Amino acid sequence: MxxxxxxxxxxxxxxxxxxxxxxxxxxxxxxxxxxxxxxxxxxxxxxxxxxxxxxxxxxxxxxxxxxNIVYSQSEKKSIALKAKALISDGMFILLSGGTTIIELIKSLSPDLRATFFTVSIPSALELLDHPNAEVIFIGNKLLKNSQMSVGAEVVQRLSEIKFDLCFLGTNSIDAEQGLTDLDLEVIEVKRAMIASSAKVISLSISKKLNTVQRMKVCNIEEVDILITELDPQDHLLQPFLAKGLTII
Amino acid sequence: MxxxxxxxxxxxxxxxxxxxxxxxxxxxxxxxxxxxxxxxxxxxxxxxxxxxxxxxxxxxxxxxxxxNIVYSQSEKKSIALKAKALISDGMFILLSGGTTIIELIKSLSPDLRATFFTVSIPSALELLDHPNAEVIFIGNKLLKNSQMSVGAEVVQRLSEIKFDLCFLGTNSIDAEQGLTDLDLEVIEVKRAMIASSAKVISLSISKKLNTVQRMKVCNIEEVDILITELDPQDHLLQPFLAKGLTII
DNA sequence: ATAATAATTGCATCTTTGTGCAGTTTTTTA
DNA sequence: TAAAAAACTGCACAAAGATGCAATTATTAT
Missing domain, CATH: 1.10.10.10 (Winged helix-like DNA-binding domain superfamily/Winged helix DNA-binding domain)
Structure with a gap:
């Protein structure tokens, strides 16, 4: 040549x-x-x-x-590293959008062979850079701000698949109010994601803990694992422990 | 000799x-x-x-x-401007991937209100920047190189919708061999795109004319309109005119 | 037609370019 | 901050190119 x-x-x-x-x-x-x-x-x-x-x-x-130089936050990196440990070869993994999820994808070992599903374009793009990830985008109408797909079609497709793990980059999580969000269409999709997954893992930096948005996604009991950058003994996490969540 | x-x-x-x-x-x-x-x-x-x-x-x-940068860009811009004229409010428009299509999206008037469908992530991202476009991504398994979705699921979804216009950023187009491409999965999707559209428009810079790839997508007769940066009288375009295509 | 002239071609020689490798330094990552 | 990854440097060797020269072939003029 x-x-x-x-x-x-x-x-x-x-x-x-x-x-x-x-x-x-x-x-x-x-x-x-x-x-x-x-x-x-x-x-x-x-x-x-x-x-x-x-x-x-x-x-x-x-x-x-x-x-737009981004200083990738060390808190999110620390969360990503903890989350990564839950993933192993061959799993079907469902990912939401959000910067914490992006950090998680970046931190994945290049050798990992798993199948990733997502509704978020930024997450999909990051996944495509992984040499061995099979990437499946559940598409439909796209929201301009969040660059994720929403709508009945998405909910339907999600309901047809059973995922091993679902990682949610959570906006707002509260021990009493559960997961909450701003947008009705987003909520519908998140509910479907949770319903189809064997284990639901919420990734939340500590300042998102105990915050509440207008609309409810689900009760806190639906979340299996909560990962933050804090030490599991931290007092902020005790209400979640009391509700039976695993804290990492 | x-x-x-x-x-x-x-x-x-x-x-x-x-x-x-x-x-x-x-x-x-x-x-x-x-x-x-x-x-x-x-x-x-x-x-x-x-x-x-x-x-x-x-x-x-x-x-x-x-x-690479400067010149082919201006050819693509000229193609985009010609293509834009075919689009009007309320249409259902299907877009492939490719840099020419991206140029087309960039050139769209901000006032245009139409519904855009695509299987290409770069195209979808560009569409999301348009203030009034409704964007629908037909998702499924994503190809790492071309960042487009492929597979039976995509073909199925495409077959369920009737589009007014389908714009294809064409790799290889030849008056005799028709449209050709490299990848089997891509071909399946392109065929489905063509089958579901009332009008098929191929956007091709002149150096892609009369080139042939390994695998056939469809006959040249399936293409309704061919848009290049050349003058319609250009001798390179005569074979396509003879096949009944509209040249712009 | 044929001698004179010009053009073409292959070869030998020398020069330049392209590529990989080993050892060292810099940058990135955990 | 240590280990890993990537980059840089100089060097060796092979591949390709340039050039002058001689042999061959084509063209032209008489």
């Missing part, structure tokens, strides 16, 4: 995915990573992509990244 | 494969690689191919690489 061909392939990949990994390209094109790095350097020199540690980004993507 | 004959053969190979290797040509034409190199140099001087280390590339191929 000609060098220019290889570089055209790299640009093609960049067009599609907005990013490339040196390691992937090395495998796909059957040349050493050094060669890929040299190609990326050349392409960067001509200015049509931006080389970064590990690979390269499209010019436009790099621009957007620079404009 | 005359020099001109040899060079004609080289150009023929370039037309078919978009590239040639000096070593291959040397064997096929039974002359030394030096001679081939001199031929390629001459052809490069006249500007009808681009000589590179190891062989030569077709102009269009090289063009793609060199001007």
């Amino acid at each position: 000609l060098k220019k061909e290889r570089q055209a392939f790299i640009m093609h990949e960049i067009d599609i995915h907005n990013k490339v990994l040196s390691s992937d390209l090395s495998l796909q094109l059957n040349v050493s990573e050094d060669t890929i790095r040299r190609d990326l350097q050349e392409l960067d020199d001509t200015g049509i992509l931006t080389k970064v540690h590990g690979g390269a980004l499209s010019k436009s993507f790099h621009f957007t990244l620079k404009n | 005359l020099k001109k004959e040899r060079q004609a053969f080289i150009m023929h190979e370039i037309d078919i494969h978009n590239k040639v290797l000096s070593s291959d040509l040397s064997l096929q034409l039974n002359v030394s690689e030096d001679t081939i190199r001199r031929d390629l140099q001459e052809l490069d001087d006249t500007g009808i191919l681009t000589k590179v280390h190891g062989g030569a590339l077709s102009k269009s191929f090289h063009f793609t690489l060199k001007n």
Whole structure:
């Protein structure tokens, strides 16, 4: 294969995915990573992509990244690590949206082979970066703000599948009021998610504990496991323990 | 064999494969690689191919690489503007993935009120930025590379809805071979998209015209309208006109 | 037709380019 | 902060390219 061909392939990949990994390209094109790095350097020199540690980004993507630098919160990372331990090979796992869930996906071992279902586009995109995850998006009408699908069609599809684990990036959780949320359509979907799952796990940073929104999703008893960044002995968690939840 | 004959053969190979290797040509034409190199140099001087280390590339191929960002973008914009004119309020519109489709979505008037269906995540995300579009994602298993959903479930859902317009960002379109693509699962979905739509519109930048991939999606007659950045009188488009397509 | 001239081609030689590898340094991650 | 991943550097070697030269082939003029 000609060098220019290889570089055209790299640009093609960049067009599609907005990013490339040196390691992937090395495998796909059957040349050493050094060669890929040299190609990326050349392409960067001509200015049509931006080389970064590990690979390269499209010019436009790099621009957007620079404009919203996200400091990924250490609390969410700590929650993600605890949640990860519950997942094993072969499971059917249902994921909601939310930054905590994104952290969980990022922290997954690349070797994990499981089937992930989600109704959230950001979660789906993050899952697609995982080399061995089977990703299934339950689609229908999309909400503009939350970028998740809602509606009867979604509820129906969810009811047809039995999931091992359901991870909810929870907005508001309270020992008395249970899970609550803002949007009627979101609530319907969350209820369906909970109903179809053997174990429901709520991921909540501590400041979301004991907060209540307008509309009820379900009672606290429907949640099996609550994961926060706090120590399980923390006094904030005692009401949930009393309700029979497992705290991690 | 005359020099001109040899060079004609080289150009023929370039037309078919978009590239040639000096070593291959040397064997096929039974002359030394030096001679081939001199031929390629001459052809490069006249500007009808681009000589590179190891062989030569077709102009269009090289063009793609060199001007990836700026130029092909403007072609796609021109296509998007022509396509936009076909859309009006209240329509049910089905969109594939691809950068040309993204351009189309970006160019839509903010006042337009229509319902958009898609199987492509990038298209869905772009649609969500439109203030008045109703966005419906037909979800199922997601392909890692193309970020689109595939599978029987998708085909089934598509078959249940009747769309006014279907815009396909076409990979390969040929007057004789029709639409072709690389991936079996993608083909199944595209077929279902075409079957459920009153009008099928193919958006193709000119360099995708008269190219063929491994697997057939449908005959050219199934496509109603072909939109390119070229003038409808362009000779490249005559074969499609002859097949009864509307050219814009 | 044929000699003179010009163009084409292959080969030998030297130069440049492309690629992988080993050792070291930098960056990222746990 | 230590271990792992990625990057960089210099080097070796193979592949491809350039160039001058001689042999062959084609073209032109007489």
